[in-house]
Amino acid sequence: MFRIKYTNLFPAYFSLFCFLILCFSTPANAQRKYQGHHLDGQNLVINVSDGEVMLRPFQPKILETQFYPKGVKTLPLSEAVVLAPSKLMPEVKEKDNVIYFSLEDGIQAEITKSPFHISYFLEKELLLRESEGYFDADTLKGFKFEIQDGEALYGGGERALPLDRKGYRLPLYNRAAYSNEEFAPQMNFGMPLMISSKKYALLYDNAPIGFIDVGKTKENELSFETIGGRSAYVIVAGKDYPEMLNHFTDLTGKQPLPPLWMFGNFSSRFGYHSQEEVLSTIHQFREKEVPVDAIILDLYWFGPEVKGDMGTLDWYKPNFPEPEKMIATLKDQEVKTILITEPFITTTSKKWDEAKDNKVLGTDHLGKPYVYEFFFGETGLVDVFKPEAQDWFWGIYKGLNNQGVAGWWGDLGEPEVHPTELHHVNGTADEVHNIYGHQWAKLIYDGYRKDFPNERPFILMRSGYVGSQRYGLIPWSGDVNRTFGGLTPQPQISMTMGLSGVPYMHSDLGGFVNWDYTQEDVTELYIRWLQYGVFQPVYRPHAQEQIPSEVIHYKGKAFDIVKKYIEYRYKMLPYNYTLAYKNSTTGMPLLRPLFMEEEGNKELINESETYMWGDDYLVAPITQKGARERSLYLPEGEGWYHLWSGKKYDGGQKITIDAPLDELPVFVKAGSIIPLSTKALQSTEQYDSKDLTFQIWRDADVDNHSITMYADDGKTFGNIEKKNYQLIDVLCNYSKKGIDITLSKSGDYDRAPSNRNITLEIHNVPTYPKSVGIDKKKMPAEECDMGYDASTKILKIKMKWSGEQKRILIRDGKPKE
Numbered sequence: 075m076f077r078i079k080y081t082n083l084f085p086a087y088f089s090l091f092c093f094l095i096l097c098f099s100t101p102a103n104a105q106r107k108y109q110g111h112h113l114d115g116q117n118l119v120i121n122v123s124d125g126e127v128m129l130r131p132f133q134p135k136i137l138e139t140q141f142y143p144k145g146v147k148t149l150p151l152s153e154a155v156v157l158a159p160s161k162l163m164p165e166v167k168e169k170d171n172v173i174y175f176s177l178e179d180g181i182q183a184e185i186t187k188s189p190f191h192i193s194y195f196l197e198k199e200l201l202l203r204e205s206e207g208y209f210d211a212d213t214l215k216g217f218k219f220e221i222q223d224g225e226a227l228y229g230g231g232e233r234a235l236p237l238d239r240k241g242y243r244l245p246l247y248n249r250a251a252y253s254n255e256e257f258a259p260q261m262n263f264g265m266p267l268m269i270s271s272k273k274y275a276l277l278y279d280n281a282p283i284g285f286i287d288v289g290k291t292k293e294n295e296l297s298f299e300t301i302g303g304r305s306a307y308v309i310v311a312g313k314d315y316p317e318m319l320n321h322f323t324d325l326t327g328k329q330p331l332p333p334l335w336m337f338g339n340f341s342s343r344f345g346y347h348s349q350e351e352v353l354s355t356i357h358q359f360r361e362k363e364v365p366v367d368a369i370i371l372d373l374y375w376f377g378p379e380v381k382g383d384m385g386t387l388d389w390y391k392p393n394f395p396e397p398e399k400m401i402a403t404l405k406d407q408e409v410k411t412i413l414i415t416e417p418f419i420t421t422t423s424k425k426w427d428e429a430k431d432n433k434v435l436g437t438d439h440l441g442k443p444y445v446y447e448f449f450f451g452e453t454g455l456v457d458v459f460k461p462e463a464q465d466w467f468w469g470i471y472k473g474l475n476n477q478g479v480a481g482w483w484g485d486l487g488e489p490e491v492h493p494t495e496l497h498h499v500n501g502t503a504d505e506v507h508n509i510y511g512h513q514w515a516k517l518i519y520d521g522y523r524k525d526f527p528n529e530r531p532f533i534l535m536r537s538g539y540v541g542s543q544r545y546g547l548i549p550w551s552g553d554v555n556r557t558f559g560g561l562t563p564q565p566q567i568s569m570t571m572g573l574s575g576v577p578y579m580h581s582d583l584g585g586f587v588n589w590d591y592t593q594e595d596v597t598e599l600y601i602r603w604l605q606y607g608v609f610q611p612v613y614r615p616h617a618q619e620q621i622p623s624e625v626i627h628y629k630g631k632a633f634d635i636v637k638k639y640i641e642y643r644y645k646m647l648p649y650n651y652t653l654a655y656k657n658s659t660t661g662m663p664l665l666r667p668l669f670m671e672e673e674g675n676k677e678l679i680n681e682s683e684t685y686m687w688g689d690d691y692l693v694a695p696i697t698q699k700g701a702r703e704r705s706l707y708l709p710e711g712e713g714w715y716h717l718w719s720g721k722k723y724d725g726g727q728k729i730t731i732d733a734p735l736d737e738l739p740v741f742v743k744a745g746s747i748i749p750l751s752t753k754a755l756q757s758t759e760q761y762d763s764k765d766l767t768f769q770i771w772r773d774a775d776v777d778n779h780s781i782t783m784y785a786d787d788g789k790t791f792g793n794i795e796k797k798n799y800q801l802i803d804v805l806c807n808y809s810k811k812g813i814d815i816t817l818s819k820s821g822d823y824d825r826a827p828s829n830r831n832i833t834l835e836i837h838n839v840p841t842y843p844k845s846v847g848i849d850k851k852k853m854p855a856e857e858c859d860m861g862y863d864a865s866t867k868i869l870k871i872k873m874k875w876s877g878e879q880k881r882i883l884i885r886d887g888k889p890k891e
Contacts, residue, residue: 106207108187111173116162118175118183122190125208129192132159132308134180135321138279139192140306141208141217150304153281153509154540157325181311194274196311201274205295214284214299217307221294225272226679229574230286231265232551234258234563237570237667237682239268243290246300247283248488248508248537250552253587255559262488262536262552264508266298269573271669271679275310275322277540281509301504315573315670316662323575323661327544331658332578333530334788335410335480336548337650338367338758339640340614343623344586345372345414348393349400356409358626364637365644365756368410370483370534370616375413384450385419385426387470401478408757410480412532415471417458417489417514420451429454434463436496436503448491455489458513459506460499468521475525481532482518487511488537511537512545519545522791530791541575548578548612556585556596556617561603562697565665566682568610572663582616583607584623593621597632598699598735604636605738606695608643609687611664635736641754647761648749648783653688655784658794664688672709681707690746691717694731694739704739705730713744715771720837720866722773745776747804749783752833758788764827768804772813772838780805786823798823812843812885819877832875834882839869841887846871849881 107123118129126142136157140149167174173185182195193203206218221227226238234254235242242259246266251258266278266286276296278286284300291297298307310325312318323329341359346352352369359366375397377383377390389397401411419429429435435443435454443454457463471482489510496503506513515533522531534548542549551567554560564581571579584600604625607613617623625636643650653664666686669678684694684706692714694706708714710726717740723729733739742748752765763785786799793799800823805816815834842862859872871882 106190108185108190111166111185113164113166116159116164118164118166118173120173120185127192127208129175129183130159131162131164131177131180132157132325133321134162134177135196135311135317136308136325137177137181137183137194138306138308139183143208143210143305146305149306152279152304152306153512154277154279154326155308156327156541156544181309194309194311196274196313199272201272201311202270202276202309208305211299213301215302215305216280216284216298216300217278217305218298219276219296221289221296222272223294224676225270227271227288227296228269228570229265229267229275230288230570231267231574232261232263232549232567232571232579234261234567236680237566238680239286239288241290242288244286244288245283246285246508248511250486250488250490250536252553253555253589254552254563255555255557256562258563263511263538263549263571263576263579265540265574266300267540267574268296273312273315273318275308275318277308277310277322277325279306279308279540280304281539282505283507303505314673316660319573319575319661319663323543326541326575328658328661329543329575329577330546330791331530331654331794332546332548333480333532334647334651334761335367335758336532336612337647337654338613338644339365340368340370340412340612340616341366341409341624342370342614342616343372343619344617345374345619347374347378349395349397352400353403355624355626356404356407359624360407360756362626362633362637363756364625365640366409367758368412368481369404370412370414370614372414373416381449381451382420382422383424384416384453385423385429387415387423387425398477405478408759410532411478412481412483412534413474413479414483414485416450416484416486417456417467417510418448418450418453418486419456420453421445422451426454429456429466432462432466434460434466436498438495439497444493444496446491446493446496455492455496457498458510458517464517464520468517471518471521472525482534484511484514484518484533484535487514487535509539511535511547512539512542515542515545515547528790528792530789538576543576543578547576549576549580550612550614551579551581553586554581555587556589556591556599556621558599558602558697558699560585560587561599561606561695563682564606564610565685565693565695568665569663569667569682569685572665573667575661577657577663577665578611580607580610580612580614582623583613584615584617586617588618588620591621593628596621597628600628601632601635601735602696602738605639606693608639608646608738609665609691609693609740613640613643631735638736639738644755644758644761645750646748647751647755647758648763648766648785649688649690651788652749652782652784655794655799668692668707668709672711675709678707678709690743690748692741692743696733696738702733702735703730704733706739708741713773713775714741715744715773715837716740717742742771744771744773745779745806745808746771747779747781747806749781749802749804750835752831761788762825762827763800763830765831765833766802767833767835770806770813770815770834770836772806772808772836774808774810776808778805778807785826787825790824793823797821800826812883815882815884816879817875817882818879829874829876832873834869834871834873836869836871836884837867839867839884839886841889843869844885844887845883846885847883848873850883 109121120127130138175183278298282303287297376386615623748769
């Protein structure tokens with residue numbers, strides 16, 4: 075058995091070596107000569123002196139370019155792309171030195187014969203142009219492109235960097251950035267992907283390790299560089315960001331709809347040591363009436379110590395004597411159980427001999443289990459690419475699922491330590507490193523589809539690849555520092571990943587790494603981070619146990635503030651669930667940069683401190699200790715209402731607003747209609763869309779607005795595809811006389827409410843209404859209850875609704891003189 079003590083040196087020496095190679099190597103295409111071209115079906119094949127170029131369209135606005143060096147007949151399969159090409163009829167023309175390859179209502183490629191390069195256009199506007207195109211610099215191979223003047227480039231995966239990545243050289247090597255704060259150029263979830271402010275996505279469709287150089291080595295040049303693999307890239311275009319994102323997530327896969335309970339509050343820490351502690355924690359949540367939906371068990375569920383037991387993957391019975399009874403008790407309290415798992419099987423764990431005998435581990439060059447040291451002990455690594463290992467690993471998950479476990483936390487899945495010399499069934503560690511977490515998520519997802527086809531999996535992992543969203547992967551930003559510096563980059567990280575097709579990137583709320591802080595030291599940070607958490611994808615406080623992450627262990631003002639915000643998170647459940655539906659059907663992120671709200675404003679191309687939560691909320695987190703005010707920009711186009719005070723602000727201006735400790739600056743777009751839960755919820759299990767409030771932000775400058783709210787059973791996999799859901803439409807027409815509101819419903823699902831209790835909460839109603847009519851102008855006192863608050867100018871109308879189209883006509887009263 076081969077044993078070494080391994081230290082990961084990537085990218086220190088490798089980065090410098092490759093940088094020098096690229097600086098002093100001769101461009102591979104300096105002598106590239108055009109030799110001819112022909113159509114092969116709908117693909118354009120171009121023969122050049124050093125190989126063959128193929129332009130392969132998927133859809134009118136999705137075009138792949140492949141390069142086959144001389145002697146290469148096939149390329150490795152894509153790990154990112156799942157879309158099959160549509161049948162298209164491209165037009166090919168040739169004029170002088172240029173070949174034109176055009177897709178109707180889509181991308182046009184212009185191939186210049188000499189000097190050879192390719193440019194891409196949409197509606198005659200330049201999107202992208204190769205500089206050197208394909209290159210081979212011995213140790214690194216890839217493609218080089220021009221960066222246009224004024225172009226911002228986003229993406230490259232999870233990084234604590236400015237939103238626009240220009241000027242950085244980004245390692246393509248998934249690696250934990252422990253205790254990260256505002257600057258972390260290499261983190262757990264890299265992607266060979268750039269999203270341009272010119273509204274195209276550029277995917278270098280290649281998994282092995284390498285770099286993205288975004289104008290760092292050579293100004294105004296974008297270079298994708300890897301050690302080998304697939305020599306192809308895909309350009310995805312759109313008339314705007316929503317269209318481009320829809321096409322991109324068609325190409326790489328849409329995120330399946332998560333279980334409804336994922337949008338609730340999690341109880342999580344490193345970690346719960348016993349069954350008694352788990353049950354006591356949830357008892358305190360219920361006793362103190364703090365909503366909670368799930369509890370996550372860190373590594374103590376399989377052993378009493380941090381080191382030595384990783385890989386056991388079974389209950390440590392001295393501390394968890396009756397796990398199935400514990401899980402059942404939690405379920406009775408409407409709480410799901412989630413377990414941590416890791417792909418490392420230490421030699422001291424109870425699964426070591428079994429893993430070795432079943433040949434499920436990565437190997438050395440002789441085919442023997444590759445054993446090495448890392449923080450948790452001497453270990454081997456599950457080869458998740460090997461069919462036998464997949465079956466073995468899934469068997470463990472399946473057994474625990476049958477015990478009642480509802481979700482999975484896959485930790486250390488970069489993998490955290492992955493020696494270059496280790497071999498997988500499909501390649502070396504460096505060739506498959508960046509897709510390890512991606513494949514691990516697929517293993518679990520595929521297992522659910524086979525053995526639990528009606529269940530929606532919950533797969534929390536910190537590492538993945540382009541397209542991992544299609545396996546239901548829910549990523550988080552790793553072991554972030556418990557400081558304001560740790561909080562600051564979180565909106566940028568989430569919005570970058572959302573633009574890259576991965577919508578549920580979130581953080582350990584409150585921060586994870588504690589160092590020598592006391593609870594008093596971090597209380598203000600805790601409040602601010604958990605306030606921000608309400609308006610981002612997953613509400614999961616998590617930290618080292620020296621200072622609790624659960625609000626039940628805070629007192630006084632801190633407890634009151636955070637509890638109030640958690641309650642608002644639950645109130646927003648219909649809104650957030652609808653955002654998830656839109657993401658699963660269109661690829662639109664939940665958390666969005668402001669430049670998507672005001673695309674023409676160049677001042678916003680690098681703005682990440684303020685963001686949109688869905689279409690309606692603008693959020694400005696407080697990321698400075700002691701800050702009690704916040705400067706921010708409100709996009710033009712509509713007015714904006716301060717969520718907590720109702721005060722109106724005009725769009726298209728910078729403002730400074732008070733931000734007392736109990737108040738996160740949040741604004742609502744004028745005219746918005748926001749679906750909310752009328753009932754106060756302690757668990758998402760208590761939500762069934764029967765009691766709904768539509769919060770209507772009437773505004774004199776908005777003529778009309780409409781929304782579509784999504785509702786289903788919250789748990790069955792494939793509801794969208796099976797049409798097992800309802801859509802509730804609310805249309806508001808605003809006028810000087812009053813408001814006309816129309817409710818309608820389409821579709822159905824199992825156990826949908828036959829009747830709903832609807833509250834219309836209408837803001838900015840100047841006086842007590844002259845009349846309120848349902849399908850007619852006469853006030854129907856027998857059909858609804860009505861209340862008006864003159865101090866807030868909020869009108870509430872409550873009524874029962876059985877789903878038929880219903881029109882509510884509200885006529886303003888005369889103002890008092």
